[in-house]
Amino acid sequence: MFTIKRLLGQIRRAIQDYDMIQEGDRIAVGVSGGKDSLALLVALRQIKNFLPVKFELEAVTLTMGIGEFDLSPVKELCKKIDVNYTIEETLIGKIVFEERQEKNPCSLCANLRRGALHNTAKRLGCNKVALAHHMDDVIETFLLSTFYEGRIHTFSPVTYLDRKGLYLIRPLIYTEEKLVKEFIKGNNITTVHNPCPANGYTKRQYIKDLLWDLKKDNREIKSNIFGAIKRSGIDNW
Template sequence: MKLQRLLGFVRRAVDDYGMIQDGDTIAVGVSGGKDSLTLLYALNELKKFYPKKYDIQAITINMGYKDADFSGVAKLCEELGVNYSVVDTDIADILFEYRKESNPCSLCARLRKGAFNKKAKELGCNKKAYAHHFDDVIETMLLSLFYEGRFHCFSPVTYLDRSDITLIRPLIYLEEKDIIGFKNTYQLPVVENPCPVDGYTKREEMKQLIKTMNKQSPGLKKRLFNAIREGNIDGWSLDQN
């Protein structure tokens, strides 16, 4: 995928849901994965011509895995002219050494969010951007449906009153395959995920299920996404934005 096409998807999401306003300072969560690096690249390029002026801050939460190397990310941020902060934590030790969590994802997410929000506020950010994409949207809805018994998904824009920060998700129109293409074309410095449970989660199972079902019924993914947009889930109706 070329940059121009990427920016087309991102701008449409930003415009449809009013994600960015004049004077925003947006903390971009950069895990080092392909999704977050694509988001960082896109928002940095978009700000060069977007009519509403904003700034970005790149933030990585270092979980404490010994093999994690973010030097490539730091170099990319330098090339882009983006301020880059790494927050060192011992979240990995808390999860796997002290608590020995067998299902660590929920606690891990809470700890990472807490560390991220604190740093974002220190940097003067009023918004934060996560790299959830088109496929994440569908997977989250089905996980909620299958395991919680409700038709629900995260919103494109969410105000978090506890931290007084607004969360935006500019990649919601972008399929994972396109992000992979962009990563390969622009040789983004992806950091391999060192988490021992990566690839063994309920989300990974759902990803494989959707892949199989979409092969059997072409266009299923787009129909599921449209069901979310038209299904009265808070924050998704374009009429509300």
């Protein structure tokens, strides 16, 4: 119960700090089937019961067109929490890994998935898309951009896409990945295996492992980096 209250408190604080949700919003939650997106979906559904403003939720999953992808646990969860669930069939995996045979597939894959998710959200009448990027993702993206692109950049809490007329919101930005894991375990939520062939073999995984090693000497390293990002004012922070 403590984990649930803590997670909901962090999400609610992020929503309030960055004015993420307004009256009448219709929010598409990008649901991969992994721990982060399922935790966000369940938490937003609970927050919907006590947040002062009224809003609606839609759960959206994109298939990749490759690998086994049993979405029955997600279907059951959405039915249980009374959230409409849409599965959008795509061939993104085939394009990236078979047709293009990308050596570094993550960038192209992410761009294609973003476009498909945004189009689906618009079709469902949504004005916002909620993404499950948590604090660790913010930090890792900051380090990836610094190390490999030579620029200071990471996710913004709220982003407006003028071409689509959509807002992207990230309610998990104050939440560490370890708390998400505790939430999933504590609520007995069944996750879905990620069918991506590159899963676990990316530069992001390298950064994640690097942070784990650095934390052995400095337990505050993640909070220090996250604090620096907030104070820097980059990317509409």
